[in-house]
Amino acid sequence: MLIRLTGGQVYDPTSGIDGQQQDIYIQDGRIVNKPTGDFQVDKEYDLQGKVVMSGAIDMHTHIGGGKGNIARTLLPEDHRQDPVASTHICRSGCGHAMPSTFVTGYRYAEMGYTAGFEPAVLPINARQAHMEMGDIPILDKGGYVMLGSDDYLLRMLTAKKDQKAINDYVAWTINSAKAIGVKVVNPGGINAFKFNQRKLDLDEQNAHYGVTPRDILEVLATAVKELGVKHPLHVHGCNLGVPGNMQTTLDTIQGIGGLPMHLTHIQFHSYGTEGDMKFSSGAAQIAEAVNNNKNITIDVGQVLFGQTVTASGDSMRQHFNHKFASPNKWVVMDIECDAGCGVVPFKYKDQNFVNALQWAIGLETFLLVNDPWRIFLTTDHPNGAPFTSYPHLIRLLMDRSFRNEVLATIHPEAQKMTTLASITREYTLQEIAIMTRAGAAKLIGLKDRGGLSAGNWADITVYTDNTDRQKMFEKPDYVFKDGELVVVDGKVVHTKWGTTHTVKPDFDPSVEQGLKDYFDRYLTMKLGNFKISDDEITEDGRGSITVHPLRA
Amino acid sequence: MVEIAEVPSPFCGVGTDDLKIQVDGVTLKVLENGCVVNTPAFEQPITDTQPRVNGQAVSLDVAVAKVASLLKNTALPVIGGCATDVNGMRGLLALADRCGAVVDNMNFTRARNNFLALQDSGWMNTTLSEVKNRCDLFLVIGADLEVVVPRFFERYIWNAESMFIEKTDQREVVYLGTAPSGSASTSPAGKAAQVLSCATDDLPEVVAVLRALVNSRLIRAESVAGINVADLQALADKLKAAKYGVVTWAAGALTYRHAELTVQTLSEMIKDINNKNTRCSGLPLAGKEGDLTANQVCGWTTGYPARTRFSRGYPEYDPFMNDTNVLIAEGEADALVWVQAFNSKSVPPVTELPTIVVGRSGMVFAKEPDVFIPVGTPGIDHAGHAYRTDNVVAIRLKKLRDSGLPSTADVLNAIEKALREETVC
Numbered sequence: 001m002l003i004r005l006t007g008g009q010v011y012d013p014t015s016g017i018d019g020q021q022q023d024i025y026i027q028d029g030r031i032v033n034k035p036t037g038d039f040q041v042d043k044e045y046d047l048q049g050k051v052v053m054s055g056a057i058d059m060h061t062h063i064g065g066g067k068g069n070i071a072r073t074l075l076p077e078d079h080r081q082d083p084v085a086s087t088h089i090c091r092s093g094c095g096h097a098m099p100s101t102f103v104t105g106y107r108y109a110e111m112g113y114t115a116g117f118e119p120a121v122l123p124i125n126a127r128q129a130h131m132e133m134g135d136i137p138i139l140d141k142g143g144y145v146m147l148g149s150d151d152y153l154l155r156m157l158t159a160k161k162d163q164k165a166i167n168d169y170v171a172w173t174i175n176s177a178k179a180i181g182v183k184v185v186n187p188g189g190i191n192a193f194k195f196n197q198r199k200l201d202l203d204e205q206n207a208h209y210g211v212t213p214r215d216i217l218e219v220l221a222t223a224v225k226e227l228g229v230k231h232p233l234h235v236h237g238c239n240l241g242v243p244g245n246m247q248t249t250l251d252t253i254q255g256i257g258g259l260p261m262h263l264t265h266i267q268f269h270s271y272g273t274e275g276d277m278k279f280s281s282g283a284a285q286i287a288e289a290v291n292n293n294k295n296i297t298i299d300v301g302q303v304l305f306g307q308t309v310t311a312s313g314d315s316m317r318q319h320f321n322h323k324f325a326s327p328n329k330w331v332v333m334d335i336e337c338d339a340g341c342g343v344v345p346f347k348y349k350d351q352n353f354v355n356a357l358q359w360a361i362g363l364e365t366f367l368l369v370n371d372p373w374r375i376f377l378t379t380d381h382p383n384g385a386p387f388t389s390y391p392h393l394i395r396l397l398m399d400r401s402f403r404n405e406v407l408a409t410i411h412p413e414a415q416k417m418t419t420l421a422s423i424t425r426e427y428t429l430q431e432i433a434i435m436t437r438a439g440a441a442k443l444i445g446l447k448d449r450g451g452l453s454a455g456n457w458a459d460i461t462v463y464t465d466n467t468d469r470q471k472m473f474e475k476p477d478y479v480f481k482d483g484e485l486v487v488v489d490g491k492v493v494h495t496k497w498g499t500t501h502t503v504k505p506d507f508d509p510s511v512e513q514g515l516k517d518y519f520d521r522y523l524t525m526k527l528g529n530f531k532i533s534d535d536e537i538t539e540d541g542r543g544s545i546t547v548h549p550l551r552a
Numbered sequence: 553m554v555e556i557a558e559v560p561s562p563f564c565g566v567g568t569d570d571l572k573i574q575v576d577g578v579t580l581k582v583l584e585n586g587c588v589v590n591t592p593a594f595e596q597p598i599t600d601t602q603p604r605v606n607g608q609a610v611s612l613d614v615a616v617a618k619v620a621s622l623l624k625n626t627a628l629p630v631i632g633g634c635a636t637d638v639n640g641m642r643g644l645l646a647l648a649d650r651c652g653a654v655v656d657n658m659n660f661t662r663a664r665n666n667f668l669a670l671q672d673s674g675w676m677n678t679t680l681s682e683v684k685n686r687c688d689l690f691l692v693i694g695a696d697l698e699v700v701v702p703r704f705f706e707r708y709i710w711n712a713e714s715m716f717i718e719k720t721d722q723r724e725v726v727y728l729g730t731a732p733s734g735s736a737s738t739s740p741a742g743k744a745a746q747v748l749s750c751a752t753d754d755l756p757e758v759v760a761v762l763r764a765l766v767n768s769r770l771i772r773a774e775s776v777a778g779i780n781v782a783d784l785q786a787l788a789d790k791l792k793a794a795k796y797g798v799v800t801w802a803a804g805a806l807t808y809r810h811a812e813l814t815v816q817t818l819s820e821m822i823k824d825i826n827n828k829n830t831r832c833s834g835l836p837l838a839g840k841e842g843d844l845t846a847n848q849v850c851g852w853t854t855g856y857p858a859r860t861r862f863s864r865g866y867p868e869y870d871p872f873m874n875d876t877n878v879l880i881a882e883g884e885a886d887a888l889v890w891v892q893a894f895n896s897k898s899v900p901p902v903t904e905l906p907t908i909v910v911g912r913s914g915m916v917f918a919k920e921p922d923v924f925i926p927v928g929t930p931g932i933d934h935a936g937h938a939y940r941t942d943n944v945v946a947i948r949l950k951k952l953r954d955s956g957l958p959s960t961a962d963v964l965n966a967i968e969k970a971l972r973e974e975t976v977c
Contacts, residue, residue: 066943066944068852069848069851069852072851072852072855072856073667073670073671073847073851073856073857074670074671074674075671075855076671076855076856076869079855079856079867079869080868083866083867083868084866085864085865085866086649086650086862086865086866091646091649091853092649092854092862092865092866092867093853093854093855093866093867094854094855094856094866094867098855099855100852100853100854100855100867101852101853102853122944124681124944124945125944125945125946127937127946127948128848128944128946131638131849131852131937131946132852135642135852135853151685151715193831194682194686194796194831195831196795196829196830196831208716319676319826325674328673329670329671329672329673329674330674331670331674331675331676331677332676332677333676333677333678333679333833333944334677334678334679334682334686334833335678335679335682335944336679336680336681336682336942336944336945337681337682337685337715338681343674521712521713522681522684522685522713522714522715523681523684524566524567524680524681524684524707524708524945525567525569525945525947526558526569526570528558529558529560529569529947529948532948533948535935536937536948539935540639540642540961
C-alpha cells in the first residue's frame with residue numbers, strides 16, 4: 001500500500017529540511033521516494049498547514065526493569081488517582097508517575113513518541129527490563145546496560161587487567177543483556193555503599209578495591225569507543241544531588257580527556273554552594289563546559305512540580321535522599337554483586353527553595369547550551385517528572401513569556417538565584433525536532449529512525465501548529481509507527497508492537513572462561529542461564545530484535 | 553535418552569539452577585543436586601493429557617469454547633491460583649481484562665504481610681549473591697528455613713568460596729522464634745546456630761523489643777516471651793557490629809493477625825541499623841509456585857500486586873476485598889477459574905460456582921470441575937520465566953521434554969480470543 005502525506009511543513013533536521021512544504025510517501029512501513037511514472041496512491045492524508053516531524057525518541061526514560069516495578073508496587077495511592085479503563089483497542093492500566101506498561105506505550109504514542117530507551121538495565125535484571133518493555137505497545141525500545149559497580153569489573157581493575165580484557169567483558173555484557181549502550185551510575189559508588197561508604201567523590205577510592213570513579217569512567221568510556229558502540233558511555237556521575245557537585249561534573253568532563261561521554265540528567269549534577277542557603281545554580285559553568293567540549297553530550301533531567309517517584313540505580317545517593325521521601329516510604333536494594341537500586345517518592349514543590357531552583361537550573365541548562373545536537377529533552381522519567389509533562393516542558397523552552405510567568409510564581413529566593421528571566425532564547429521547532437528526534441537517533445546510533453528521508457522507517461508525527469506549544473505537542477493529529485496509523489487526534493486508534501534495538505559488538509569468546517569460573521564460585525546463577533537468548537524476546541510472536549551497525 | 557545439565561527450578565523459590573536431569577521420553581529423573589522439594593516436582597509423571605468437560609474427555613478447542621461460554625455472561629469471575637510463568641500471567645491478565653475478572657494469587661494472604669509493610673514504609677533488602685559473598689551475620693525470624701528451602705544454607709551460607717568473607721564457616725547464624733528442625737544451619741566446622749526460641753505468636757513483642765534495643769531504648773523487663781532481654785541485647789549489639797547483617801523472614805510463616813506489623817518493625821529496624829554506620833539488609837523469602845511472578849507481571853501490567861479486580865473496566869487493588877475465598881463465601885463471585893501449572897496437589901476450593909481449572913496434569917478433584925484443561929509445567933514442558941525469592945532475578949526456565957501439553961499462555965490466550973470474538977460479534 002502506498003500512502004502519501006501531502007503538503008505538510010516538514011521538520012527533518014537530518015536532511016536539513018526546516019519547515020519546507022513537502023510530500024512524504026510510505027510503503028511497506030518505510031518512507032520511500034516519490035515513485036516515478038504512473039502510480040496510484042492508496043491512502044492520502046492532506047496535511048496542509050500541519051507540522052510534520054519524525055516520531056519522537058526518548059533517549060533516557062525509566063520504562064523497564066525492577067526498580068520501576070518496585071516504584072509501581074510502592075504507590076497504589078498514586079495509581080488510584082489515574083485509572084485507565086480498557087477499550088476495544090487498548091488494555092486497561094494506570095497512569096501518572098509510574099504508569100503501567102501498556103499505558104506507557106499508549107501515552108507516549110499519544111504525544112507523538114515512537115521509541116523509548118531504558119537507561120539503567122542491570123545485567124542480572126535485564127530479563128525483567130526486556131519483559132516489561134515487551135509489554136509496552138507501539139514503542140520501539142532498547143536499553144543501556146549498567147556496569148561500573150559490578151564486582152567483576154572492579155576485580156579486573158584491581159588485578160590490572162588490560163583494556164582489551166575489559167573491552168571483551170563489556171562487549172560480552174552488551175550481548176548477554178541485549179543492550180544498545182553502556183551506562184555507569186555513580187561509578188563504583190553503588191559498590192562502595194555495600195562496604196558502608198556513604199559518599200564517593202571522583203578521586204576517592206573504593207574501600208575494598210582501591211579503585212576510583214575516575215578509573216572506572218576512563219576504562220568504560222575507552223571500551224565503548226574501542227568497541228565501536230555508537231552511543232557514548234552514558235554517565236550518571238558522582239555526587240548526584242549534592243550541593244557543590246558542579247565541580248565534580250566539571251572535573252568529570254575534563255578528566256575524560258576528549259573521549260565521547262554522555263552526561264545524563266545533568267541538572268541533578270549542576271549545583272553550587274553560593275547564597276544563604278548554600279545551594280545555587282551551576283548551570284552557566286556546566287553549559288560553558290559542554291559548549292567547549294564537543295565530545296560531551298547531555299540530557300537535562302528537568303524537574304517539574306508535582307508528585308513523582310524517583311527510581312535510580314544509585315543506591316548510595318538514594319539512601320541519603322530518603323530523608324526527603326514524600327510520602328515517607330522508600331526502598332533501597334543491594335543487587336547480586338552487580339549493582340543496586342533506590343526508589344524514593346518525591347513531591348517537587350514550587351514554594352520549596354531547592355525544588356524551585358532545581359526547576360530553574362534545568363531550564364538554564366537547556367537555554368545556555370548552544371548546540372541542540374548535543375542536548376536532549378528529558379525529565380529522567382519519572383525522577384524529575386513523569387514523561388507526560390513533556391509538552392509543558394516544550395512550551396517552557398519555546399515561549400519566553402510563558403516561562404517568565406511561571407518563574408514569577410516560584411519561591412522568591414529561588415527567583416533571585418537564577419538568571420532565567422534574563423535569558424531571551426526561545427527554542428525553534430527545528431531545534432525541538434533535533435533534540436527529540438534527529439539528535440536522539442544519532443546519539444543512540446539508530447540507523448534508520450529519527451529522519452524523514454527515504455529508507456527510514458515511517459515513524460511520523462503530525463501536529464497542528466499552535467502558538468500554545470503545550471497544546472500542540474500534547475495532541476498530535478496523526479502518529480504513524482512503521483507506516484501504520486496508530487494515533488488520531490491524540491488518541492490511540494490501533495496498536496502494534498515495536499522492535500528492540502541492540503548492538504552486538506565482537507568479543508573474544510575466551511572471555512567466558514574467567515566469567516564461568518567467577519559465576520560458579522561467587523554468583524547464584526550459571527553463566528549459561530545468565531545470558532539472554534534472542535528467543536526470550538521473540539518467542540511470544542510480538543517482539544523482534546534489530547541490530548544496529550557499529551562505528552566502522 | 554538425554555541428560556540436561558544446569559536445569560533451573562521454578563519450585564524451590566531460590567532459582568537453583570545446577571540440577572542435572574535425565575529425560576527418557578516424557579519421564580524425568582533428577583540425577584544431581586535434587587532436594588525434597590525439587591526432585592518430586594520434576595519427576596512427577598504425566599497422567600492427564602486431555603481436557604475434560606463435565607468429566608468427559610474433549611478436544612482442547614471444545615474445552616476452550618466451553619470456558620468462553622461459561623465466562624461470557626459472568627459479572628464477577630475470579631481467577632485464583634495464578635501459579636504459572638510470566639507468559640502464563642500475561643495471558644491470565646489479558647483474559648481478566650477482557651472479562652472483568654478478579655485476579656488473586658493463591659499465596660497473597662501470606663504475601664500481604666510484606667506488601668502492606670512495603671506500601672506503608674518500604675524496606676532495605678538484598679539478594680542471594682550478596683548474601684553469599686557479604687553476609688557475616690544471618691538472622692532468621694520465625695521460619696524453619698531448611699524445610700522451606702532445603703539447600704539454602706549449602707548454597708548461600710556455607711558456600712566454599714566467598715569474595716568478602718574469609719571463611720564462610722565463621723559466619724554467625726541466629727534463629728529468633730522457631731528453632732530449626734534439622735542441622736543445615738550448623739556450620740561445616742560444627743558450630744550450631746544460636747537459637748532464641750519463642751512461640752510464633754510472640755514474635756511481634758520480641759521483635760519490637762529487639763528494635764528498641766537496637767535503638768538503645770531502655771527496656772525494664774528482664775525477659776520477653778521467655779527470651780532473656782540480655783540475649784536480645786546481645787543480638788542487637790551483634791546486628792550493629794556486623795558489617796553486612798542479613799535478616800530473613802517468610803511472610804507465610806508469620807501465621808497471626810496483622811503480621812505485617814512484624815515485617816514493618818523488622819524493616820524499620822534494618823533501616824535504623826543502616827543509620828548507625830553499618831550495613832544491614834532484609835531478605836524476604838517467597839518465590840514458590842509463581843507467587844512473585846504473579847505479583848511482578850500484575851505489577852507492570854496494572855500497577856498493583858496480584859489481588860486486583862477489573863470489574864469496572866480498570867484495575868482496582870484491594871488486599872482484603874479481592875480475596876478469592878471471601879468473594880466465594882460472600883456470594884459475590886459467579887465463576888471460578890483456577891490456574892495452577894506447578895502443583896497438581898493445589899486444587900481449587902470446592903464451590904457450587906461454575907469452575908474451570910487450568911492445571912498441572914495429575915490433579916485429583918473432590919468435585920469434578922465444569923472444565924479441566926491440563927497444561928504443561930513451565931520449566932519442564934515448555935520454556936518460560938519465573939522470579940526467585942529475591943524478586944530481582946528472573947530465571948530462564950528450560951523446556952526438557954515434548955509432552956504435547958499446551959502452556960498456560962496457550963490456553964488462556966485461546967480463551968481470551970474466543971471471548972473477544974463473542975464480544976465483538
